[in-house]
Amino acid sequence: MRYEGKLYRPPSEADSLILQATIGCSWNKCTYCDMYRDKPVFRLRPLEECLEDLRAAGAAFGDEVEKLFVADGDALTMPMEHWSPILAEARRQFPKLTRVSCYAMARNVLEKTDDELAQLRREGLRMLYVGPESGDPLTLKRIAKGDGFDEHVEAARRARAASLALSVIVLLGIGGDRADEHARGTADLVTRMDPAFFSALTVTVVPGTPLATLAARGRFAVPAVPELLRELRTMVAQAAPTDAVFRTNHASNYLPLGGRLPRDRARIVATIDAALDGRIPLRPEGQRGL
Numbered sequence: 001m002r003y004e005g006k007l008y009r010p011p012s013e014a015d016s017l018i019l020q021a022t023i024g025c026s027w028n029k030c031t032y033c034d035m036y037r038d039k040p041v042f043r044l045r046p047l048e049e050c051l052e053d054l055r056a057a058g059a060a061f062g063d064e065v066e067k068l069f070v071a072d073g074d075a076l077t078m079p080m081e082h083w084s085p086i087l088a089e090a091r092r093q094f095p096k097l098t099r100v101s102c103y104a105m106a107r108n109v110l111e112k113t114d115d116e117l118a119q120l121r122r123e124g125l126r127m128l129y130v131g132p133e134s135g136d137p138l139t140l141k142r143i144a145k146g147d148g149f150d151e152h153v154e155a156a157r158r159a160r161a162a163s164l165a166l167s168v169i170v171l172l173g174i175g176g177d178r179a180d181e182h183a184r185g186t187a188d189l190v191t192r193m194d195p196a197f198f199s200a201l202t203v204t205v206v207p208g209t210p211l212a213t214l215a216a217r218g219r220f221a222v223p224a225v226p227e228l229l230r231e232l233r234t235m236v237a238q239a240a241p242t243d244a245v246f247r248t249n250h251a252s253n254y255l256p257l258g259g260r261l262p263r264d265r266a267r268i269v270a271t272i273d274a275a276l277d278g279r280i281p282l283r284p285e286g287q288r289g290l
């Protein structure tokens with residue numbers, strides 16, 4: 001497999017084969033994100049290179065591959081003329097393949113027709129990782145997310161209608177001084193997006209990002225840890241998806257949690273309350289990661 005620059009994938013894709021079918025992120029403007037700033041010009045990898053990589057992987061360990069993650073940052077934007085041959089080659093090379101997944105912006109979903117989304121599902125795409133980060137409209141503007149609350153709701157509705165599973169990722173602390181609005185808006189957005197998976201990460205101010213510039217000028221600060229926990233509590237207490245696997249096990253978080261929402265809401269809220277009262281230890285600062 002050929003890889004260019006740093007590769008990113010969700011924690012739950014740790015054992016997936018990664019095909020870098022796109023290079024960078026077609027948006028690349030979110031203020032907190034430095035993932036693809038080393039690849040300022042977004043481009044599609046030539047289709048023939050993608051197919052060659054799949055054939056090489058198939059020849060080397062085709063029987064072992066059960067999951068394929070298509071990188072980089074918003075790979076769903078790739079046109080059908082690339083998606084369909086890639087999915088067909090993946091099915092040919094990996095007989096045990098059970099799922100293909102990728103990161104997606106809301107706009108990537110909205111740019112596809114219903115028929116295209118259904119076709120992608122039939123051809124093997126199963127899961128979209130979408131990171132609105134917040135459901136607070138002002139926060140979404142401030143972080144230059146590119147898509148707003150309503151776009152995320154509509155994208156989720158259309159993805160679910162095509163039977164594409166959604167994993168929604170939000171960021172504790174990204175609201176800065178709008179912690180309460182951020183938490184409430186995010187709970188509302190998660191309810192409306194109704195994903196199968198819902199994860200919360202904790203924002204890190206990464207040097208070199210616009211967010212770091214704002215922080216240096218005193219215009220953004222990550223809330224204190226108790227405030228981050230209160231954001232998490234509000235999100236868990238108020239989000240009402242139909243049945244979502246909920247996780248805060250990302251290395252950036254102070255309190256790793258897991259369960260299903262709404263089924264395990266009371267237990268998770270009680271655990272957060274125990275952490276707020278100091279009855280449960282938090283992950284030490286030195287052990288947190290991005």
Ligand code: SF4
Binds near residue numbers: 029105
């Ligand atoms: S859409 Fe994702 S990858 Fe692209 S800039 Fe925003 S957070 Fe980064």
